[in-house]
Amino acid sequence: MNDENEGVWMTLSDNPAGFLSLGPAANGRAIMTPDRAALWWLSLDRIGDRDWQDLKGLLTEAERARSERFHFEGDRQVYIAAHATCRGLLSYCTGHAPLSWDFSVEDHGKPELVCPPGGPRLRVNISHTRGLAAAALTVEHDIGVDVEWLQRTTPAEKLAERVFAEPERKVLAAAPEQRKLDTFLTFWTLKEAYVKAIGKGLSQPLDAFSFDLETLRIRFDDRLADDPEHWHFERYSPGPDHLMALAIRHPDPARLAVDAMPAPLDWLRDLAGK
Numbered sequence: 001m002n003d004e005n006e007g008v009w010m011t012l013s014d015n016p017a018g019f020l021s022l023g024p025a026a027n028g029r030a031i032m033t034p035d036r037a038a039l040w041w042l043s044l045d046r047i048g049d050r051d052w053q054d055l056k057g058l059l060t061e062a063e064r065a066r067s068e069r070f071h072f073e074g075d076r077q078v079y080i081a082a083h084a085t086c087r088g089l090l091s092y093c094t095g096h097a098p099l100s101w102d103f104s105v106e107d108h109g110k111p112e113l114v115c116p117p118g119g120p121r122l123r124v125n126i127s128h129t130r131g132l133a134a135a136a137l138t139v140e141h142d143i144g145v146d147v148e149w150l151q152r153t154t155p156a157e158k159l160a161e162r163v164f165a166e167p168e169r170k171v172l173a174a175a176p177e178q179r180k181l182d183t184f185l186t187f188w189t190l191k192e193a194y195v196k197a198i199g200k201g202l203s204q205p206l207d208a209f210s211f212d213l214e215t216l217r218i219r220f221d222d223r224l225a226d227d228p229e230h231w232h233f234e235r236y237s238p239g240p241d242h243l244m245a246l247a248i249r250h251p252d253p254a255r256l257a258v259d260a261m262p263a264p265l266d267w268l269r270d271l272a273g274k
């Protein structure tokens with residue numbers, strides 16, 4: 001973060017549910033704590049022609065230049081929506097200007113916020129797919145988000161054979177034909193959210209861990225020295241055409257409050273105009 005106002009960090013309130021409705025952060029009082037996570041999603045259907053200029057205004061020069069390099073307009077638009085949502089969420093939760101944040105890139109490509117040493121370490125992750133962008137934010141803990149488009153043509157069972165763990169392949173094989181893709185993408189979003197949270201992306205073998213879709217619990221095989229007790233997962237249907245999953249590592253997931261909502265587009269427009 002490169003602006004001068006370091007802000008004051010609020011303590012967790014007694015009733016953390018829906019804490020984003022308390023925001024946006026004001027008077028230097030950030031609304032994030034290590035026991036909170038915030039998730040915004042933005043459907044491209046909601047974005048009017050005149051909104052794009054405003055959303056672009058929330059991007060840095062480098063992000064704008066990168067957006068220009070996409071070949072397909074749809075890819076450019078979800079990129080802009082995702083990065084504007086991310087910077088908007090950071091502003092909403094901390095009160096700092098959207099362009100005040102810098103990112104570094106870790107070994108496997110995970111962008112991490114540059115935060116002043118000694119202060120709270122903010123963690124974000126973004127995801128974009130056809131028609132939808134999402135950004136997730138917390139303090140200190142590993143966080144990952146994944147969104148997928150439900151209309152994609154994916155050879156679900158063939159791909160699962162190669163990359164899913166055995167219990168997941170069995171669940172997929174037992175799913176009725178009309179639920180195959182949905183079931184595959186539910187596992188896929190959860191798995192991607194996890195590998196994005198740990199920062200390894202697809203360098204992490206996806207068959208070394210598996211999910212129970214009833215409980216949203218994760219199981220690790222011997223290749224992964226990780227503790228299921230320290231993980232919290234959520235899954236969402238942000239619209240009829242998309243699935244989304246969130247993964248957060250937390251020492252006591254029972255303490256965690258996740259506030260997930262559609263990104264407030266009016267607020268983002270106002271932010272861009274400031």
Ligand SMILES: CC(C)(COP(=O)(O)OP(=O)(O)OC[C@H]1O[C@@H](n2cnc3c(N)ncnc32)[C@H](O)[C@@H]1OP(=O)(O)O)[C@@H](O)C(=O)NCCC(=O)NCCS
Nearest residue numbers: 108109110111126127128146147154195196199200201202
């Ligand atoms: C890069 C990867 C981490 C996620 O890819 P993805 O699902 O295509 O992309 P998402 O939109 O969910 O996430 C991309 C964002 O994650 C972030 N990211 C990049 N590398 C990351 C990593 N190692 N860990 C966490 N986040 C990462 C970036 O912010 C990136 O967005 P940006 O390039 O606009 O800055 C990796 O898992 C990957 O390549 N996946 C392949 C996707 C695929 O094959 N999908 C088929 C589905 S059936």
